Amino acid sequence: MLTVTAPAKVNLHLEVLGLRSDGFHELAMVMQSIDLADCLQFTNTADAQITLTCDDPSLSTGADNLVLKAAELLRARSGFGELGVSMHLEKRIPIGAGLAGGSSDGAAALVGLNALWGLGHTPAALESMAAELGSDMPFCVAGGTQLCFGRGELLEPVAPITEGLAVLLVKDPLVSVSTPWAYQRCKEISGTNYLQGEMAFEQRRQALREAPWLQPLRAGCPPPLRNDLQVVVAPETKAVQASIQLLQELPNALAVAMSGSGPSCFALFRDQDQCDQAAADLAPKLKTAGLSAWACSLRSDGVRIAS
Numbered sequence: 001m002l003t004v005t006a007p008a009k010v011n012l013h014l015e016v017l018g019l020r021s022d023g024f025h026e027l028a029m030v031m032q033s034i035d036l037a038d039c040l041q042f043t044n045t046a047d048a049q050i051t052l053t054c055d056d057p058s059l060s061t062g063a064d065n066l067v068l069k070a071a072e073l074l075r076a077r078s079g080f081g082e083l084g085v086s087m088h089l090e091k092r093i094p095i096g097a098g099l100a101g102g103s104s105d106g107a108a109a110l111v112g113l114n115a116l117w118g119l120g121h122t123p124a125a126l127e128s129m130a131a132e133l134g135s136d137m138p139f140c141v142a143g144g145t146q147l148c149f150g151r152g153e154l155l156e157p158v159a160p161i162t163e164g165l166a167v168l169l170v171k172d173p174l175v176s177v178s179t180p181w182a183y184q185r186c187k188e189i190s191g192t193n194y195l196q197g198e199m200a201f202e203q204r205r206q207a208l209r210e211a212p213w214l215q216p217l218r219a220g221c222p223p224p225l226r227n228d229l230q231v232v233v234a235p236e237t238k239a240v241q242a243s244i245q246l247l248q249e250l251p252n253a254l255a256v257a258m259s260g261s262g263p264s265c266f267a268l269f270r271d272q273d274q275c276d277q278a279a280a281d282l283a284p285k286l287k288t289a290g291l292s293a294w295a296c297s298l299r300s301d302g303v304r305i306a307s
């Protein structure tokens, strides 16, 4: 049996630049892996069947699950139609939260099955297959701290954020946000202000590459956090408004934002102790508001074979 951990991500920066000819949005992002992770287990089978079970009955384990899509793609590319596997997913990352949980599970399937089936694909080849399945998936294979451009699939590594920053994540367990809906609303609300053309896009990418908080010697310059989807999603999602308000009240929070297309939100702290203390202080208010919380550290890697 093989076990792979599949960490969640938060967006330290999500900037919508414009529209692409393929209908997707052109993005400039910084994504960061965190230590809230799912766990995917693999057992080889000799029956040419690819199956998935999950400890969370609310998650579809049908053909729409990215784990199965990834396994089918990898097997089709291998040319060995007789390959089989039985997979079990232990879900810890909330679903439909803007934390790339589904993408990370799919990335874990690519990395795990590449090893289990002995296919010998390079990390770059796995990232390229991941891009066929979802915009966030190449990041989940690579992980750590990365600039993500294009649809989100073009990665440029940045020096890991080593200051020991920690993240307090907050989410309403009853609310999820559809990513296509969030981008559609963004287009309706902000479409007329979108940048036009590759030159304008590249200027913004370069500005992000040169941002002071992304430079190797960045002591005392934490990420300011920006998410262009927050202004679109928050007005229509009470859970996001409540989360942001509670997190902004925390005295030691360096910055607060929504992650991805929401509804999860997070506050950044200088270290894990301050983050844990904030989680404890906020617990009664979170309970009253019906919000779940996780105090997380930052990770410098993506999906990894654990055993």
Ligand code: C5P
Pocket (backbone or CB within 6 Å): 023, 024, 025, 026, 027, 133, 134, 135, 136, 150, 151, 152, 179, 180, 181, 183
């Ligand atoms: O690539 P992924 O399947 O994660 O994207 C989900 C949906 O989010 C897309 O179908 C599209 O509607 C929207 N999206 C977008 N621009 C991006 C990424 C996603 O418009 N860069």
